[in-house]
Amino acid sequence: MEKLRYALFTGCTAKQSTPEQLASTYAVAKKLNIELIELEEASCCGASHLQDYDDFLSLVLNARNIAYAEKQGLTMVTICNTCQLNTAMTKHRLDNDVGLKNKVNEKLREIGLEYKGTSNVVHFLYAIIDDIGLDKIANMVKTPLSQFNIAPFYGCHNIRPSELQNESHKTPENPYRPTSLDDLIVACGGINVDYKEKNKCCGFHVELQAPKTASILTGKAIAGAMDGDADWMVTPCPLCHLKLDTQTKHSSNAIGRDVSLPVLHMQQMLGLALGCPQEELGLKHHLVKVDFI
């Protein structure tokens, strides 16, 4: 298989509160023959909050991040749903509004950069499905996860708004019945759990300002997976992961029921199936103990 090369936008969370996600991304990339060139120059994407305060600044900063991927002539791969949304939204707006693009480039010129619109921005989940394919991934599986019921949790910012999201990848995804993560579970040999909350919101973005709302949404998500008989959950988003893995106590209190399940990043699940050494997958960093392996 030919080596794939991507520019990796790690986002901030993978380098701070979910180090296991970054580690497992690299571990899986090695197995899949993907070379990841980290965009060390990249800034925070603003995480859908900066734009509430200063939309133009948010655009300029995201355009700069993309410009660095363009400079290398590579597709930009994200590993966080919110990074994906913010970056892809910036790309969409600049690619469809020459006036806005010129304004942003006026600022980028001051630092010797230009946003051209030549690099695609795609989440790692869709990058491997599009560029490698689920069949090939399934063929590479060394340890099928066949004894596990696995509940996919998609995360809003990878599936909505669908018109924008579907611009970035070839495999179409319907936000009302998403399939990519289910398909990946099946490719890993696991049994995918269907439940109502799999495409719903975890509440991460109001954790500080509306903790009760956030806790109820997280609680309902875990409860849905538990009721579907899931052994564990899997998500492509480190922010969803933080909610589902670290907020079980608040969530249980909020919905009046004890909820807790191990939650894996999609890279960790894939890593287990592909036979990555466990110490490279960072499973010890979880708050809800990963006790099934």
Added chain:
Amino acid sequence: MNTISITTQTVNFKVFRFNSDVDYLPYYDSYTMEVTSEEVVLDILNRIKWELDGSFSYRRSCRHGICGACAIKVNGRSTLACKERMNDMIDIFGTELTLEPLSINRAIKDMIIDKADFWNKHDAVEPYLITDIEEEPKIENLVSPHDAEELKEADLCIQCGACHYACPVVEVNEDFFGPAAFAAAYRFEADVRDEAGISRLKNLQEANQGVWDCVKCYECAEVCPKEINPIDKITSLHQMLFKNGVAESNVATRHAVGFKHSIAKNGVLDEGGLVLYSEMAGIVKHIPVALKMFRKGKIVPPWGIVKSKNLDEIKKLVKSSSTAKF
């Protein structure tokens, strides 16, 4: 000459039934029907009533996507029945379809719900022009096409409630105004003739009910049959709060502003620093979870943060491209 071929599929419908006058609990009726590629969801509702059960109840009026009466849920997805093609529903969900009212908790009879909360929340945001208009004006009060563009099509809302009852916050917090009310508020805030000043905006920033409780899930944008994109209007309202100097210093506004400070300092985010900046003394409530995270190697201290390469560029851009003040 073009020929259009009409295809037919067998669909099993599970239909929510409830009559609040006589039923203690709701139940579901099952109908198997041949559905043609010509039909919309409303055709199915009509056929159930006209051919299968005359007592079946739902709201309908214009059949042209303009009165907003016929919104229901198909397999949990809010949809305007007269606009939604059955074929598209079958494409997404297959041939087992569940028809339910927009909000089961508010059901009066079958598909008909009590929309009082929706209208009360609309009312609360003053969705009308607040201005002194002369009783007998001498000239027309014209709005230029350029100014009309500022409404970003928020005036196309038909108050169907699809977004309101798709919003997860509305579902769990009865005080939250919801995406439709916010889009309506934006429609008048953005109108050049409106003179409400900051009074309407102030009401929109209150905790629990206001724009800062939006979870940014994009359900409203996805579901709107008129493609109004309510969350885009919510974002605009966030920005208007800052622009008009109305934004109070609270955990939500400091959170948005905190990103800029963190980026200016490190390029990347200082997660702990951001929470401290947003919460101030309120940070204490996060300590128990933070300690657990620390023990699992999930917290990087400020001095351990790897700053972005070429940080001087980012600092320069933050200086040159900032457009907001707080």
